[in-house]
Amino acid sequence: MIDFNQFKLSNGLQVLVHTDPSVPIATVNVLYNVGSRDEDENKTGFAHLFEHLMFGGSKNIPSYDEPLQLVGGENNAFTNPDITNYFLTLPVTNLETAFWLESDRMLSLSFDPKVLEVQRKVVIEEYKQNYLNQPYGDAMMTLKALAYQTHPYRWPTIGRDISHIEQATLDDVKSFFYKFYRPNNAVLVVAGQVEAEEVKQLAEKWFGDIPAGEPYHRQLPQEAEQTEPRHLKKAGDVPAHAIYKAFHIPGRTQAGYHAADLLSDILGRSRSSRLFTQLVKENPLFSSINAYVTGSVDPGLLIIHGRLNEGVTLEAADEAITSVIEEVKEKRISGEELRKVKNQAESTLVFSEMELLNRAMSLAFSTLLGDPNLINQESAKIQAVTAEDIQQSAQKILSANNSSTLFYEALVD
Structure with missing residues (x-):
């Protein structure tokens, strides 16, 4: 507290x-x-x-x-x-x-x-x-x-x-x-x-004597719901092929945000995550792969990013990511896996709050979001997410029609 x-x-x-x-x-x-x-x-x-x-x-x-x-x-x-x-x-x-x-x-x-x-x-x-x-x-x-x-x-x-x-x-x-x-x-x-x-x-x-300015009323163009997959390929002087995938998620204070955040952890937060276990350890198509959310105030993105091993095609690697995604969508995660990612999230929260500066920054950001007490509600919101919430989040967010995929191709000498 x-x-x-x-x-x-x-x-x-x-x-x-x-x-x-x-x-x-x-x-x-x-x-x-x-x-x-x-x-x-x-x-x-x-x-x-x-x-x-x-x-x-x-x-x-x-x-x-x-x-x-x-x-x-x-x-x-x-x-x-x-x-x-x-x-x-x-x-x-x-x-x-x-x-x-x-x-x-x-x-x-x-x-x-x-x-x-x-x-x-x-x-x-x-x-x-x-x-x-x-x-x-x-x-x-x-x-x-x-x-x-x-x-x-x-x-x-x-x-x-x-x-x-x-x-x-x-x-x-x-x-x-x-x-x-x-x-x-x-x-x-x-x-x-x-x-x-x-x-x-x-x-x-x-x-106290600094003059106030004109009130700023934010009126930003809102993103329409994405209804079809988007793809782009580009080439560059990079060491290996890479894939970047983005899926739209709720904003920081919207319903479903914490489920989306934990979903990203299940997919690719750690070396025991789904993507790393299946596509780096068991079937080494990638040298590295992770997933995270942008955590923005307005609706943000769940991003998957991986670098391919030599000899693996971008198309094959993308199919492998899709296979892992479909598995999360079709089968509800176990209580043990859910506890693991919740513990990871809780640990991150607790360790961040040990630093005085982090507490100050979090208080400021919570105030910006509308209520400084949001900083004290974060743990409860994490714990309230259920396995069913994760599956529903996966089915809604990880839809092909909600995806944008960038193939970053390494130039061959």
Whole structure:
């Protein structure tokens, strides 16, 4: 059970405090309710670009990192299709430094053209390194564009086309900032050896005067139900043939999500999973294979990804995956197998909550989803899934008409 106090400032900033007296540090997590799904399809990659820009100096603080390092702190951030998340840890005696730093960059960035040019180059280089020059680097980008026809999940966080970042103007940057980086579009979580009243005073002092922005009402194009299989083949300079398969699943808070998540574990979470046991150990068609869910807020994907052994055709490997899938659809799993994957899921949950930072991030994300108490309901939702739920989930999700398959062919010299 993760305890917390919650309050909201007059400008709309949601604040949560999780007290843990066992560690003499504080974690400060600021989640902004903006990800790549919120971008204009002709100006993609901005959420990720802002992750970089937010470290480039703000209105009154030319360097974010230096003051934090001077008080023994460290920081990082990440962007995904749903959120942008900034976090730092520091000695609890220097907690106010975190409020000073985070509030100033929420108040306003410096909007220095030189910073934009530097970070633009960083993002372009990251795009080249991770997507163009990495074996299979463009595979997930290609698969998602195949699986999604209308929803913004169809482009990657770094952007659909790097030209969008290359052509970004300072006016574009300012517009994005003042639309999304407002207190009423953010969640602040402070965790560690802190008291709720102290955090409330600091939040009012440092964030209370920041003006709220216009309320953001998300209206995204929704993906229509897929009614036929989709296939795509591409070739590249990669070490082995690979298969990527995607199936649409419910969103993070929708009915059936946890059954889909456990279904992916049964198929390919571990070395004892169905796909690994049958297609790597017993009939070694693949050198590696796994399955997982994207866990996105809006309806996401269950993804199967495997790399083939030499001499195995993509068609034969795909048929083998289909055979394993049909087995899960036709025959209800045993109580023992269900207990195993539930125990795995529970272990992951428990170990993640041992880290103070993970608790802070989970509280922020649960608040974004609509209720911070969702963090304390996760275990019960996992345990409530039955073998019948798994089978019904498999029959609905693992339908051929709900599948998108990418054959990634290794070029032969």
